[in-house]
Amino acid sequence: MESLKQELLELLQEDCRLPLEKLSVMTGAKMELVAQAIDEMEKDGVILRYRPVVNWDKMHVNRVEAMIEVRVTPQRDMGFDAIASRIYRFDEVKSVYLMSGAYDLLVLVEASTLKDLALFVSEKLSTLDTVTGTATSFVLKRYKQDGVIFEGRSSDGRLVVSP
Amino acid sequence: MSERFVSPRVKDIPPSGIRRFFDIAGTMRDVISLGVGEPDFVTPYHIRNAAIESLLAGETQYTANRGLLPLRKEIAAYLSDRMQVSYRPETEILVTVGASEGIDLSLRMCVRPGDEVLIPDPGYVSYAPCVTLAGGVPVPVKTEMSNAFRLTAGMLEAAITPRTRALIFPYPNNPTGVVMRKSDLESIVPVIVRHDLLVIADEIYGELTYEGERHVSIASLPGMKERTVLLNGFSKAFAMTGWRLGFACAPEAMMEQMNKIHQYTIMCAPRQSQVAAMQALRKGRENNYQDIETMRRSYDRRRRLMVDALNGMGLDCVMPEGAFYCFPSIRRTGLSSDEFCTRLLNEKRVVCVPGTAFGAGGEGFVRCCYATDIDHMTVAFQRMKEFLESI
Numbered sequence: 367m368e369s370l371k372q373e374l375l376e377l378l379q380e381d382c383r384l385p386l387e388k389l390s391v392m393t394g395a396k397m398e399l400v401a402q403a404i405d406e407m408e409k410d411g412v413i414l415r416y417r418p419v420v421n422w423d424k425m426h427v428n429r430v431e432a433m434i435e436v437r438v439t440p441q442r443d444m445g446f447d448a449i450a451s452r453i454y455r456f457d458e459v460k461s462v463y464l465m466s467g468a469y470d471l472l473v474l475v476e477a478s479t480l481k482d483l484a485l486f487v488s489e490k491l492s493t494l495d496t497v498t499g500t501a502t503s504f505v506l507k508r509y510k511q512d513g514v515i516f517e518g519r520s521s522d523g524r525l526v527v528s529p
Numbered sequence: 530m531s532e533r534f535v536s537p538r539v540k541d542i543p544p545s546g547i548r549r550f551f552d553i554a555g556t557m558r559d560v561i562s563l564g565v566g567e568p569d570f571v572t573p574y575h576i577r578n579a580a581i582e583s584l585l586a587g588e589t590q591y592t593a594n595r596g597l598l599p600l601r602k603e604i605a606a607y608l609s610d611r612m613q614v615s616y617r618p619e620t621e622i623l624v625t626v627g628a629s630e631g632i633d634l635s636l637r638m639c640v641r642p643g644d645e646v647l648i649p650d651p652g653y654v655s656y657a658p659c660v661t662l663a664g665g666v667p668v669p670v671k672t673e674m675s676n677a678f679r680l681t682a683g684m685l686e687a688a689i690t691p692r693t694r695a696l697i698f699p700y701p702n703n704p705t706g707v708v709m710r711k712s713d714l715e716s717i718v719p720v721i722v723r724h725d726l727l728v729i730a731d732e733i734y735g736e737l738t739y740e741g742e743r744h745v746s747i748a749s750l751p752g753m754k755e756r757t758v759l760l761n762g763f764s765k766a767f768a769m770t771g772w773r774l775g776f777a778c779a780p781e782a783m784m785e786q787m788n789k790i791h792q793y794t795i796m797c798a799p800r801q802s803q804v805a806a807m808q809a810l811r812k813g814r815e816n817n818y819q820d821i822e823t824m825r826r827s828y829d830r831r832r833r834l835m836v837d838a839l840n841g842m843g844l845d846c847v848m849p850e851g852a853f854y855c856f857p858s859i860r861r862t863g864l865s866s867d868e869f870c871t872r873l874l875n876e877k878r879v880v881c882v883p884g885t886a887f888g889a890g891g892e893g894f895v896r897c898c899y900a901t902d903i904d905h906m907t908v909a910f911q912r913m914k915e916f917l918e919s920i
Contacts, residue, residue, distance in 0.1 A: 377830070381903070391837040392830035526554045527547045527564035527880055529654040529703075 370395050371403050375412070378404075379513075382416040419514045423507075428478045431460075431505040434487060435469040439496045446470060449496045458486045469501070480504075542658045546886030550870065554880050561909040563897040564880035566703065568853070570768040570827075572805070573820045579808035580772075580801040588800055594792045596624025596776070597803050603810040604776050610814070612735065612746045614759065616778040623788055624798045624806075628733045628775035631760035633659050634787045635729045635777060636695075638758075640665035644694035649680050650890035651704055651856070653731070656697050657888070665694065671890040674858060677847050678705040679713055685720045695727040698747055701734040704887045704896035705856045706849020708738055711745045718750055728757045733775070734852040736766035736821050739829045744851065748778075755780055758787075765852075766821050767809045772802040828853050831899040831906065838910040839897070842917055853900045856884065860893040862920055870895055876919070877912040 373393050377384055386404075390397040407413045422429050438449050446464050453473055454462045461474040473491070477483035487502055508516050532540075547564070554560050571577075595601065601618035609615045616622050625631045632655055640646065640663040648656045650669035657667035670688045672678040685696070700709040721728060728747055735744040748757040762775025777787060813820065835855050839846045844857035859869045866883035873879050884891025899906065 373826075373830075388834065391833050394833055522569065524562075524565050524567055524569070525551070526560065526562045527551045527882060528566040529545065529547060529882075529886070 367399075367403060370399065371407060371412070374400065374403055375407070378413070378416075419512050421508070421516050423516075430477055430480050430483050432475050432483055432487075432502050433505065434473040434475060434491065434503075435501040436471040436473055436491065436497060437469050437499040438471060438494075439498055440470075441496060449494065452494060453491065456486070456490060458483070458490075469499075538661065542661055545654060546867075547654075547882055550874060550880055550882070553871075553874055557874075557878055560874070560878045560880060561901075561905050561912070562880040563899075563901055563906070563909055564882045565898050565900065567770040567900065568765060568768040568824065569900045569902060570824050572767065572769050572772070573809075575812055576767065576769070576805045576809045576820075580805040583801050583804040588804065590800065592624075592797045592800050592803060594797055595622065595788055596798055597800075597807065600624060600803050600807045600810075601776075603807055603814075604778075606814065607810050608759075608761075608778065611818070612732070612744070613749045614746050614754065614778070616759075617781075620781045621778055621784050623777045623784060623791060624803060625760075625762070625775045625777050625791065626795055626798050627764065627773045628731060628760045628762040628777075629655060629773075630791070630795060631758070631762075631775055631777035632656065632697075632729070632731065633662075634790050635758040635760065635779070635783075636660055636663040636665065637790055638783060638787045639695050639727050639729075641694070643692060645690060645692045646694060647685070647688050647696045647726075648888070649678075649697070649699065649702070650888035651678070651884055651894070652697070652699055652887055653703050654886060656699070666692070668693070669888050669890060672705070672707075674845075674847060674894075678702065678707040678856070679709060680717060682717045682720045685717055689720070689724050689726075693724060693726060695729055696721060697729045697731065699731040699733075701732075701738055701744065701851025703734065703852050704854050704882070704884065704891065704894075705847070706852050706854045707847070708740075708742075708744065708851040709747075710742065711750075714745060714747050714750055718747070718753060721756070722752065726756070728753065729760065730757055731760045733760065733762055734765050735761060736818075737825055737828060737853060738851040739825070739832060740850045758783060763806050763809060767806075768820075768824060769802075769805065769809070772799075772805060774798055774802040774806050828900060831901070831903065834903065835897060835899040835906065835910075838906075842910070842914050844917075853898055855897045855899060856891075856894050857897065858894055862917065864920070866892055866895055872920070873913065873916050877916045879909045879912050879916075 386397055386400055390400045440446050441448050450462055458475050458477055459473055460476050463472045465472050492500055601622045604622050605616050605618040636659050642664045644665045645668045646660045646665050647668050647670050650671050660667040668688055670684050730747050738744050748754050748759045759778040763769040836846055839857045846855050846857035849855055866885045870881050870883045881895040881897050884894030
């Protein structure tokens with residue numbers, strides 16, 4: 367079951383719209399077993415959500431993103447978890463990671479304008495008690511995300527027919 | 530006019546059965562090809578990088594005829610590790626320009642004028658022409674779908690004459706995807722020994738088997754090493770087709786002579802390809818051949834998908850257990866292999882290779898390669914289905 371789950375995750379990470387029949391054919395496991403494995407992973411919180419990888423640049427919508435390096439003072443008994451949870455509750459925040467290295471938390475933020483984003487940092491993020499410093503970098507261009515290359519996809523260099 | 534300079538031996542070799550499809554497909558847009566014969570992976574980064582480093586270090590000279598000794602040592606270790614055969618790197622291993630060169634060398638080494646060489650049919654396109662060019666007579670041994678395209682002792686026995694010199698033994702097989710298991714090998718070995726045949730074992734797809742059992746080299750069976758030339762290479766297992774690097778292994782008495790031909794015609798395989806191959810094997814030994822395993826698993830999934838789709842369209846297909854091809858029967862369409870592939874290309878822009886490109890025994894079959902990404906394969910299946918409904 368564990369190896370089936372791993373295999374299913376590999377396949378779903380490539381394309382989460384693969385139907386059960388195809389997953390069953392490709393793994394060689396019975397359809398009921400595949401369904402059960404996926405069900406279990408959804409219940410156990412291994413699979414949290416199925417979402418598309420979107421190239422927003424092609425949609426001409428107002429959208430700015432930034433990566434913010436945040437330095438914080440960890441709290442007694444709670445470490446970084448308490449402050450992280452305060453930060454990830456903001457709707458603007460898309461991802462939060464605890465990092466090793468020069469800063470503590472990496473926060474990915476999304477807003478519709480540059481001003482909104484700047485205000486989020488100055489009014490909401492920087493003012494939190496334990497935040498001791500932030501460094502904001504705006505995303506200018508997305509080349510690759512979640513293993514998907516956004517532009518200049520490499521074409522198949524093979525001959526159309528070969529023996 | 531200049532044709533008078535061309536030897537009849539060359540002129541009489543029929544042109545490759547796939548050339549025409551290549552030409553037609555080249556003029557079309559939106560073609561999906563199931564006609565390729567190589568991995569859809571790029572050579573792993575660390576292997577490419579080793580070649581770059583070697584170039585930057587100025588390693589641009591010839592190597593020893595037989596190939597870099599450290600590479601031959603790696604090959605020997607790899608073979609004993611993965612294929613349970615043991616060859617001496619100094620005297621029994623030759624690094625070649627693809628396994629293709631090995632086919633030519635081994636045939637030229639053994640064939641005397643008029644000698645017959647047995648070739649399982651369908652089989653890879655090069656064997657028969659190489660036998661002819663070596664001055665021998667290619668003798669196809671027809672294998673049957675009803676028998677999962679396996680070669681049997683009976684088939685062999687029936688094809689052997691006093692002139693039979695050698696048997697080309699290409700498993701896992703291109704185009705059928707068939708493997709010969711240990712028990713299959715054990716049943717034909719006595720025939721080979723009784724008739725004192727040389728076996729030219731083309732094991733280029735040896736790493737790509739799927740039904741839980743690893744490939745068994747015929748050279749690993751008792752008494753077989755002394756009558757076997759083992760051919761293999763890096764193209765399929767490590768996705769290194771364009772590097773043109775393979776190797777041949779044989780007992781010293783034969784290898785000495787093969788090396789002579791190699792030395793006078795090739796000199797040595799390209800140095801950077803040898804360096805890259807060395808990296809492939811070294812890293813493989815360290816990480817339990819992870820590169821191969823990753824690719825093999827990916828092929829395996831797509832193999833199941835393709836067989837399921839073909840059977841779903843009503844095209845019978847033996848479950849291929851190796852290589853990366855399906856070889857479905859198209860007999861129920863009433864079309865010949867060539868008609869089927871030509872019409873499929875013209876009407877639906879999908880390329881398959883007619884089975885007849887691999888010998889007369891391929892009539893009624895087409896070769897479909899599943900080293901193709903799933904999205905493209907899915908569209909190709911849809912088009913094939915429409916095509917089948919239209920005829």
